[in-house]
Amino acid sequence: xxxxxxxxxxxxxxxxxxxxxTGEFLAHALARCGLEVFTFRTYPAEIKGxxxxxxxxxxxxxxxxxxxxxxxxICFDEEAWExxxxxxxxxxxxxxxxxxxxxxxxxxATTYGLPFSEIAKVKLRNPLxxxxxxxxAFSALFGxxxxxFEQLIRDYWGRRGEKVVSANIxxxxxxxxxxxxxxxxxxxxxxxxxxxxxxxxxxxxxICYGAIAAGCKVFAGYPITPASDILEWMMExxxxxxxxxxxxxxxxxxxxxVLGASFAGAKAMTATSGPGFSLMTExxxxxxxxxxxxxxxxxxxxxxxxxxPTKSEQSDLYQAVFGGHGDVPxxxxxxxxxxxxxxxxxxxxxxxxxxxxxxxxxxxxxxxxRTETIEPIDLSKIIVIDREVYDxxxxxxxxxxxxxxxxxxxxxxxxxxxxxxxxxxxxxxDEFGHPNWDQxxxxxxxxxxxRKLELALRYDEYYPGFQGYRWYGPRQADVGVIAxxxxxxxxxxxxxxxxxxxxxxxxLHVSMLxxxxxxxxxxxxxxxxxxxLPELNYTGQFAHLIRGETGLDVVSYTKVTGVPFKVxxxxxxxxxxxxxxxxxx
Amino acid sequence: MAVGAxxxxxxxxxxxxxxxxxxxxxxxxxxxxxxxxxxxxNPEEVVIVSGIxxxxxxxxxxxxxxxxxxxxxxxxxxxxxxxxNPNLTVIAVGGDGDTLAIGGNxxxxxxxxxxxxxxLLLDNNLYxxxxxxxxxxxxxxxxxxxxxxxxxxxxxxxxxxxILYGATFVAREFSARARKLAxxxxxxxxxxxxxxxxxxxxxxxxxDTYDLYKQKVKELPPDYDPTDMNRAxxxxxxIETRWVGVLYRTVKPTFEERVQAIREKAKQxxxxxxxxxxxxxxxx
Numbered sequence: 051x052x053x054x055x056x057x058x059x060x061x062x063x064x065x066x067x068x069x070x071x072t073g074e075f076l077a078h079a080l081a082r083c084g085l086e087v088f089t090f091r092t093y094p095a096e097i098k099g100x101x102x103x104x105x106x107x108x109x110x111x112x113x114x115x116x117x118x119x120x121x122x123x124i125c126f127d128e129e130a131w132e133x134x135x136x137x138x139x140x141x142x143x144x145x146x147x148x149x150x151x152x153x154x155x156x157x158x159a160t161t162y163g164l165p166f167s168e169i170a171k172v173k174l175r176n177p178l179x180x181x182x183x184x185x186x187a188f189s190a191l192f193g194x195x196x197x198x199f200e201q202l203i204r205d206y207w208g209r210r211g212e213k214v215v216s217a218n219i220x221x222x223x224x225x226x227x228x229x230x231x232x233x234x235x236x237x238x239x240x241x242x243x244x245x246x247x248x249x250x251x252x253x254x255x256x257i258c259y260g261a262i263a264a265g266c267k268v269f270a271g272y273p274i275t276p277a278s279d280i281l282e283w284m285m286e287x288x289x290x291x292x293x294x295x296x297x298x299x300x301x302x303x304x305x306x307x308v309l310g311a312s313f314a315g316a317k318a319m320t321a322t323s324g325p326g327f328s329l330m331t332e333x334x335x336x337x338x339x340x341x342x343x344x345x346x347x348x349x350x351x352x353x354x355x356x357x358x359p360t361k362s363e364q365s366d367l368y369q370a371v372f373g374g375h376g377d378v379p380x381x382x383x384x385x386x387x388x389x390x391x392x393x394x395x396x397x398x399x400x401x402x403x404x405x406x407x408x409x410x411x412x413x414x415x416x417x418x419x420r421t422e423t424i425e426p427i428d429l430s431k432i433i434v435i436d437r438e439v440y441d442x443x444x445x446x447x448x449x450x451x452x453x454x455x456x457x458x459x460x461x462x463x464x465x466x467x468x469x470x471x472x473x474x475x476x477x478x479x480d481e482f483g484h485p486n487w488d489q490x491x492x493x494x495x496x497x498x499x500x501r502k503l504e505l506a507l508r509y510d511e512y513y514p515g516f517q518g519y520r521w522y523g524p525r526q527a528d529v530g531v532i533a534x535x536x537x538x539x540x541x542x543x544x545x546x547x548x549x550x551x552x553x554x555x556x557x558l559h560v561s562m563l564x565x566x567x568x569x570x571x572x573x574x575x576x577x578x579x580x581x582x583l584p585e586l587n588y589t590g591q592f593a594h595l596i597r598g599e600t601g602l603d604v605v606s607y608t609k610v611t612g613v614p615f616k617v618x619x620x621x622x623x624x625x626x627x628x629x630x631x632x633x634x635x
Numbered sequence: 636m637a638v639g640a641x642x643x644x645x646x647x648x649x650x651x652x653x654x655x656x657x658x659x660x661x662x663x664x665x666x667x668x669x670x671x672x673x674x675x676x677n678p679e680e681v682v683i684v685s686g687i688x689x690x691x692x693x694x695x696x697x698x699x700x701x702x703x704x705x706x707x708x709x710x711x712x713x714x715x716x717x718x719x720n721p722n723l724t725v726i727a728v729g730g731d732g733d734t735l736a737i738g739g740n741x742x743x744x745x746x747x748x749x750x751x752x753x754x755l756l757l758d759n760n761l762y763x764x765x766x767x768x769x770x771x772x773x774x775x776x777x778x779x780x781x782x783x784x785x786x787x788x789x790x791x792x793x794x795x796x797x798i799l800y801g802a803t804f805v806a807r808e809f810s811a812r813a814r815k816l817a818x819x820x821x822x823x824x825x826x827x828x829x830x831x832x833x834x835x836x837x838x839x840x841x842x843d844t845y846d847l848y849k850q851k852v853k854e855l856p857p858d859y860d861p862t863d864m865n866r867a868x869x870x871x872x873x874i875e876t877r878w879v880g881v882l883y884r885t886v887k888p889t890f891e892e893r894v895q896a897i898r899e900k901a902k903q904x905x906x907x908x909x910x911x912x913x914x915x916x917x918x919x
Binding site: 078081082245247248249250251259262263267268270286287289290291292294296298299300302303304305306307308309310311312313314315316318332333336340423426427428429466467468469470471472473474475476477483484485 | 650678679680682684692694695698699700701702703704705708710711712713714715716717718719720722723740741743744894897898900901902904905908910911913914915917918919
């Protein structure tokens with residue numbers, strides 16, 4: 051649908067500059083036209099140079115994935131065309147810098163060559179203004195009102211003075227006038243709709259906001275792609291919320307500081323990616339053993355080892371669920387949308403405090419760095435849960451038992467500076483925290499620590515409306531799809547398309563990966579003829595977990611290309627299973 | 636060394652230490668009780684963070700708050716405690732392997748951060764809990780179960796390292812001199828910044844150095860100036876004589892003061908902006 055329903059991609063070498071900004075401005079402008087937007091980006095791992103791209107999908111309806119095909123492709127250089135032409139809609143529009151002539155363009159496509167570089171360099175004497183020239187051309191070609199871009203320029207550069215603003219507006223006008231000379235030969239158009247009340251955030255930003263909303267007071271981290279922007283945000287903002295951000299010497303120090311801070315009474319978190327998360331494993335076990343609440347955000351990238359730092363994967367699930375020596379209880383949550391990043395982070399803190407357990411948030415590169423228009427967040431509606439604090443008057447003052455055996459497994463926790471001193475102990479211990487290796491005791495205390503997972507499964511009693519398991523579609527169907535993390539968006543769109551084709555299909559969207567609600571998952575699997583589980587890893591990690599936990603089988607569908615699933619790929623897999631289900635009938 | 640019953644009552648826990656009879660760590664524990672008693676600190680406002688090894692068991696033998704962390708990781712945990720509540724008195728306890736081998740990286744950064752805490756380095760020149768292997772402070776001529784042909788790496792001098800890494804208070808003492816040790820620990824606690832107390836704490840079971848240190852340990856000369864960094868390094872690295880006392884001290888802003896300054900800057904930049912304001916500003 052060419053009106054208000056398309057995917058734009060901007061690609062070029064980062065040496066040219068401005069590629070990502072072009073896309074960001076475009077996304078913002080489309081949002082100001084009353085449309086939903088969803089961006090997706092990849093960038094080179096090199097410090098300077100290398101191809102970067104940003105994709106902006108827009109629609110009048112909610113968007114769940116970045117889109118399979120590029121309808122409008124803007125190429126800064128020939129290499130960009132060569133890279134992106136494979137995902138180019140053959141009936142789409144190619145806008146390119148006329149300094150090169152693109153080869154092998156499908157005859158069905160519309161092409162507009164414009165001298166962006168020449169205008170910027172020769173006429174404007176400012177090579178960096180090329181992105182504004184391109185946006186001006188976009189405005190003329192697709193009817194996105196120029197005033198929207200002008201206002202954005204003012205909002206963005208206003209603080210830098212009128213000179214900067216007017217230079218950018220001049221560049222915008224040059225592009226606009228140049229493109230107006232062209233004859234419009236494509237059907238794509240922007241039509242302004244009434245403004246929606248929306249905010250724009252990236253996944254990583256949403257995690258930061260969620261952390262502060264939940265009461266995070268100490269953050270510790272070490273730079274790592276693609277989680278560094280969380281560290282940077284915290285270094286900038288945590289201090290004015292009376293918190294303490296710590297950039298420490300490595301990821302071991304990061305989680306160590308988080309546990310020290312939490313032990314001392316502050317809510318604390320760290321954010322990292324696979325390699326850093328591996329380093330944290332020993333302390334993860336310590337957090338479970340000493341029962342110290344903490345939150346670890348793992349922004350997954352392609353592994354193993356250094357892997358592909360700027361590419362996306364969902365391959366840290368084994369590490370999150372099983373990582374560590376000994377029996378280590380922990381909670382693993384996975385957001386699927388930018389909005390989900392905010393709420394899952396709030397839930398992560400709440401669950402950590404409620405259960406006195408480490409909680410891991412599994413996000414990934416594609417989710418971390420994409421932006422979405424989302425409904426505004428009203429902080430007054432957030433429920434914040436704090437740990438049960440030991441009070442000698444309430445709990446009885448004689449001999450504080452830090453690891454008191456209780457029905458839920460949770461024992462009231464004292465705070466240094468107040469009565470109730472004890473030693474947070476990594477050795478197996480008794481109720482007082484005294485080291486103890488009696489046979490019975492290790493059994494009893496292990497059971498106590500694992501009992502808290504049952505409490506985690508009842509979190510919705512503490513946070514009404516929380517859904518760790520969301521079942522979309524019919525109660526019984528030919529095909530069921532289990533979705534987790536960033537893949538859930540593509541699944542949702544694929545399922546809508548499959549339904550339109552008459553396929554009977556349902557979705558179980560899991561955001562609490564561990565502990566697994568076996569009852570719900572078993573019910574879902576047993577109600578479907580076939581169950582598909584798409585995920586971005588090679589070994590089918592969540593499929594393995596589900597098989598192990600439920601004893602039921604699912605069809606694992608995996609891919610490791612560094613980029614998210616396309617809707618079409620999942621749709622094809624659903625169709626295949628639907629076909630098998632029909633044959634079995 | 637006898638400790639007043641009152642002090643013992645206040646700081647000693649019911650848990651009986653697991654150390655071998657005669658272990659230097661008993662002296663350190665006693666000296667710590669005395670220092671806390673002399674400063675009149677409330678055990679509930681003191682946090683003792685330890686790593687793994689014989690020294691790791693230290694916190695549980697006191698009535699203070701304790702955090703028995705992981706091997707080598709005392710410093711990150713202590714940093715976190717201070718970040719959450721700068722008003723607590725934090726004492727970190729680590730062995731020579733803890734501090735200089737597995738935790739060597741953290742030690743460097745703890746020194747340069749100048750966190751306001753006290754680090755008791757209980758140095759017995761080997762790994763004792765694992766029953767006698769070589770550590771970074773194993774002496775050159777010493778043989779151990781893991782170095783049966785003698786050591787093949789150089790000795791590391793913790794006091795000199797700490798000075799160069801940016802610690803602002805560096806002292807050395809001998810566990811057999813509990814009263815002197817108590818004085819030094821009290822000074823270290825009172826020092827505003829990172830204070831290292833390197834304690835020669837013999838292991839009677841695997842490498843008994845009592846006689847050795849009785850000969851080698853010597854108090855710093857009366858005219859010694861602990862603000863002279865070059866002289867401090869010279870005295871610290873003297874292996875023939877083990878000089879005890881405050882080797883080095885200086886005053887620099889503490890980590891906590893710097894964090895406070897950052898908070899003030901941030902509050903100036905974002906005057907009264909709430910999280911809801913920030914979210915609202917992200918409207919398209």
